[in-house]
Amino acid sequence: MRHYLFLILFLLTGCHSDPQPEPIQYSVPTEVEPYIQSFRKEAKKRNSQVSTDNLIVTFGSAVSEDICGECLLDNGKTPRITLNSDAFCWQQASQQARECLVFHELGHCLLKRAHKTDKYPNGAYVSLMNPxxxxxxxACLYPIGGDECNKRPRRDYYIDELFDANTPTPVWGK
Ligand SMILES: [Zn+2]
Structure with missing residues (x-):
């Protein structure tokens, strides 16, 4: 039990000894701002109290080649999201795909959600928080899967689940 406690305390305090919390700050690239606004709108619709006031989003190379974004949560510091601006992750991604990416990172950074790899029997992921x-x-870039390719009607469910992990299984997941 002791070891666990130690581990948890260590994780919470990280390796920083500086007790000074960072002031609240907001810095989001113009290109990303519409998705933050959309997140606020979806939060409000679902009566979520989540605040986007303390947030830094940057495009950067801190992200390794094979991931599109990351969230850095450090005790007392402003949550930081770094997005990969390459063609696949951002430049040539659809607005919907961009929203998915930004919402996933906000899920980590503001809703404190962890990854969730569960799938429904039909193979669809249960959560936008899948890694x-x-x-x-x-919608897919290359619609070779016919109707299966357009996942737009699933948006409401995935955003419900983002804000409430106990959202019941949707009809298409059964
Ligand atoms: Zn993630």
């Missing part, structure tokens, strides 16, 4: 396919309610 493998973030563009989960975007």
């Amino acid at each position: 493998n396919d973030v563009a989960i309610y975007a």
Whole structure:
């Protein structure tokens, strides 16, 4: 039990000894701002009290090549999201895919959600918080899967689940 407690305390305090919390700050690239506004709108619709006032989003190379975004949560510091601006992750991604990515990172950074890899029997991910396919309610770039390709009608469910992990299974997941 002691070891666990130690581990938890260590994780919470990280390796920083500086007790000074960072002031509240908001810095989001113009290109990303519409998705933050959309997040606020969806939060409000669901009566979520989440605040986006303390947030830094940057495009950066801190993200490794094979991931599109990351959230850095450090005790007392402003949550930081770094997005990969490459063609696949951002430049050529659809608006829907961009929203999926930004919402996934806000899920980590503001809603404190962890990854969730569960799938429904039909193979669809249960959550936008899955680490493998973030563009989960975007239409595909190359519609080779017919109707299966357009996941847009699933958007409401995935955003419900983002704000409430206990959202019941949707009809298409059964
Ligand atoms: Zn993630």
